[in-house]
Amino acid sequence: MNSGSFLWQVSLILQVINRGRDGMMAYRQTERVKEKRAQKRAQIIKAAREIFAQKSYQEVSIKALAKKAKIATGTFYLYFSNKEALINMIVDEMFQELLACIKEERACFTDSLDKLQASMKACIKLFVKEKEMAKILLVQVPGVNNAFNAKLIEIENEMIRFTRNDLDELKAQGRLPEEDTLVSAMAFVGSFRQVIINWLREGKPEDLDKAFATLMEYNMRGLGQVK
Amino acid sequence: MNSGSFLWQVSLILQVINRGRDGMMAYRQTERVKEKRAQKRAQIIKAAREIFAQKSYQEVSIKALAKKAKIATGTFYLYFSNKEALINMIVDEMFQELLACIKEERACFTDSLDKLQASMKACIKLFVKEKEMAKILLVQVPGVNNAFNAKLIEIENEMIRFTRNDLDELKAQGRLPEEDTLVSAMAFVGSFRQVIINWLREGKPEDLDKAFATLMEYNMRGLGQVK
DNA sequence: GTATAAAATGAATTCGGGTTCATTCTTATG
DNA sequence: CATAAGAATGAACCCGAATTCATTTTATAC
Numbered sequence: 001m002n003s004g005s006f007l008w009q010v011s012l013i014l015q016v017i018n019r020g021r022d023g024m025m026a027y028r029q030t031e032r033v034k035e036k037r038a039q040k041r042a043q044i045i046k047a048a049r050e051i052f053a054q055k056s057y058q059e060v061s062i063k064a065l066a067k068k069a070k071i072a073t074g075t076f077y078l079y080f081s082n083k084e085a086l087i088n089m090i091v092d093e094m095f096q097e098l099l100a101c102i103k104e105e106r107a108c109f110t111d112s113l114d115k116l117q118a119s120m121k122a123c124i125k126l127f128v129k130e131k132e133m134a135k136i137l138l139v140q141v142p143g144v145n146n147a148f149n150a151k152l153i154e155i156e157n158e159m160i161r162f163t164r165n166d167l168d169e170l171k172a173q174g175r176l177p178e179e180d181t182l183v184s185a186m187a188f189v190g191s192f193r194q195v196i197i198n199w200l201r202e203g204k205p206e207d208l209d210k211a212f213a214t215l216m217e218y219n220m221r222g223l224g225q226v227k
Numbered sequence: 228m229n230s231g232s233f234l235w236q237v238s239l240i241l242q243v244i245n246r247g248r249d250g251m252m253a254y255r256q257t258e259r260v261k262e263k264r265a266q267k268r269a270q271i272i273k274a275a276r277e278i279f280a281q282k283s284y285q286e287v288s289i290k291a292l293a294k295k296a297k298i299a300t301g302t303f304y305l306y307f308s309n310k311e312a313l314i315n316m317i318v319d320e321m322f323q324e325l326l327a328c329i330k331e332e333r334a335c336f337t338d339s340l341d342k343l344q345a346s347m348k349a350c351i352k353l354f355v356k357e358k359e360m361a362k363i364l365l366v367q368v369p370g371v372n373n374a375f376n377a378k379l380i381e382i383e384n385e386m387i388r389f390t391r392n393d394l395d396e397l398k399a400q401g402r403l404p405e406e407d408t409l410v411s412a413m414a415f416v417g418s419f420r421q422v423i424i425n426w427l428r429e430g431k432p433e434d435l436d437k438a439f440a441t442l443m444e445y446n447m448r449g450l451g452q453v454k
Numbered sequence: 455g456t457a458t459a460a461a462a463t464g465a466a467t468t469c470g471g472g473t474t475c476a477t478t479c480t481t482a483t484g
Numbered sequence: 485c486a487t488a489a490g491a492a493t494g495a496a497c498c499c500g501a502a503t504t505c506a507t508t509t510t511a512t513a514c
Contacts, residue, residue, distance in 0.1 A: 033460080033511070040461095056376075058285060061501060072463040077503070149283075153428065160425070183422060183432055183441045190421020191414035191449075198387070198413055201380065205410055214410045222418075222449030260481070260490085267491095288471055299493040301474075310472070 041079050044069045048086055053135040057087060084148070094133050095155050101126045102162075112173070113226055116166040117216060120192055123159075124212050127196055138197050156193075160185050170226060177224040188219050268306050271296045275313055280362040284314060284375075311375065321360050322382050328353045329389075339400070340453055343393040344443060347419055350386075351439050354423055365424050383420075387412045397453060404451040415446050 030037075047069035051060050062083060066073045080086045105122035106115045127134035137152070164185035170176045176184075195211055198204045205211035220226060257264075274296035278287050289310055293300045307313045332349035333342045354361035364379070391412035397403045403411075422438055425431045432438035447453060 030460090030511090037461085058501095062503080063501075066464095073502090074464065074504075075462055078461070083502070157425075160421075179445075180432070180438065180441050183438045184445060186421045186425055186432070187418035187442055187445045190417045190419070192417070194387075194413045194417020194420065195410060198384075205407070205413070211407065211410045214407050215414055218406075218411060218414045218449040221451060222445040224448060257482090257490090264491085285471095289473080290471075293494095300472090301494065302492055304473070305491070 040071070044071065044076065044079055045090065048090060049132050049136065052087065052090070052140055053132040056140050088148070088151075091137070091151060094137055097133070098123070098126060098155075112166050112169040113175070116163065119162060119166075120216065121212070123192070124196070124208060128208055131200065134196065135200050138193070139200055156189070160189050163188050167223070175226045179224065184223060187222065191215060191219060267298070271298065271303065271306055272317065275317060276359050276363065279314065279317070279367055280359040283367050315375070315378075317363070318378060321364055324360070325350070325353060339393050339396040340402070343390065346389060346393075347443065348439070350419065351423070351435060355435055358427065361423065362427055365420070366427055383416070387416050390415050394450070402453045406451065411450060414449065418442060418446060
């Protein structure tokens with residue numbers, strides 16, 4: 001490599017000095033590129049959501065994901081540190097979205113029972129709208145690994161906790177019989193979960209909205225007469 | 228390899244002739260060995276059940292399993308064709324056991340409602356007795372892979388189908404209001420599933436038997452007045 | 455247009471775990 | 485006791501998938 005001409009060396013030195021002076025570089029910051037990068041990142045996430053809704057975590061290879069996102073395998077690692085980071089991000093985002101939906105829907109009511117019903121309605125509404133998300137959260141992701149699975153379990157337990165809170169309030173108002181609200185909350189959440197999952201897996205209750213009504217009646221009766 | 232002495236060759240030939248004559252071999256059949264083999268097989272299954280109750284399918288390596296079973300890794304393959312065959316066998320066995328339990332318990336009753344209750348009681352009873360089995364069936368195995376997962380889903384759906392049958396009978400007897408029995412069956416099964424899983428995962432309803440009673444009341448109310 | 459740095463590429467590398475296999479150990483036969 | 489076959493062993497092999505990296509492409513600054 002005969003790159004040692006005097007002029008070349010001088011230009012290099014000058015450049016270094018220049019950079020040292022004001023941190024200038026030949027290609028810095030961006031704008032259009034920044035935009036492009038964000039777009040590509042979104043592209044990857046979109047592809048990932050699609051593919052993870054169909055196959056389980058370990059069945060999805062980075063190669064396949066990259067292909068779907070129309071990038072090279074190596075490119076993936078320019079946007080995410082690794083495969084697990086990606087799924088983590090996706091699930092976190094989804095969870096946040098779910099919580100936001102529930103909160104929003106609940107804000108419309110003051111009565112505990114109404115709020116409880118609003119929570120479940122929010123879930124159903126979101127899952128119907130974003131079937132992909134539902135499949136990932138409820139059907140696919142559980143098969144990742146014990147460590148990661150904990151997050152999913154956390155979400156489920158959070159739902160139970162919320163529900164129990166509502167039930168406790170109702171109980172305090174004397175609108176629920178003396179029962180273990182923990183068990184009731186689990187029954188409540190579990191019944192919804194089961195119907196939603198079956199709907200996702202084999203489209204069994206064809207009309208989820210109608211099933212929702214049936215389910216809510218079932219649970220209202222189950223809770224005991226709540227006025 | 229100078230194994231061509233005349234005498235050696237003759238002995239070899241005689242041996243072959245001998246075998247050809249009456250199928251005699253130096254070491255055939257067994258009895259004590261047969262027993263020993265069966266024992267070792269059971270040893271492997273026992274270790275597998277223990278380890279699969281704690282870790283998910285892919286988190287369990289044959290090496291680790293072999294270690295737990297106190298055998299060499301290669302030995303595993305003298306008893307099972309591969310890892311998947313093992314887990315398949317285990318799950319199949321468990322499912323059979325579960326079905327047998329339910330059938331037995333149901334046989335004690337003639338009334339549909341009693342039978343329905345007996346089914347769930349049988350499940351709970353078995354899962355309490357064989358917590359290991361419950362963990363594998365309900366908590367761990369879902370994370371194997373899509374193809375295998377189908378079996379687990381089949382089990383769950385089978386439970387729903389049974390339940391629905393009972394509900395349809397009750398409905399025919401005019402003991403249930405006009406409701407979608409599919410949704411009711413899912414709610415029924417789902418509520419039990421949720422409670423059992425939480426109990427397995429974090430021992431949350433400490434007393435599962437007591438929770439069972441609460442849960443059954445919840446669902447009886449949920450179904451509507453069944454006489 | 456040239457030089458340079460970021461972005462993208464995909465073949466090569468790594469790694470972990472399932473499976474195999476040459477070897478050693480055990481058991482039964484004569 | 486010698487022989488040979490089955491049982492057991494665990495190191496070696498293999499394969500697939502995650503991750504890396506040398507190289508190429510694209511974008512910017514002058």
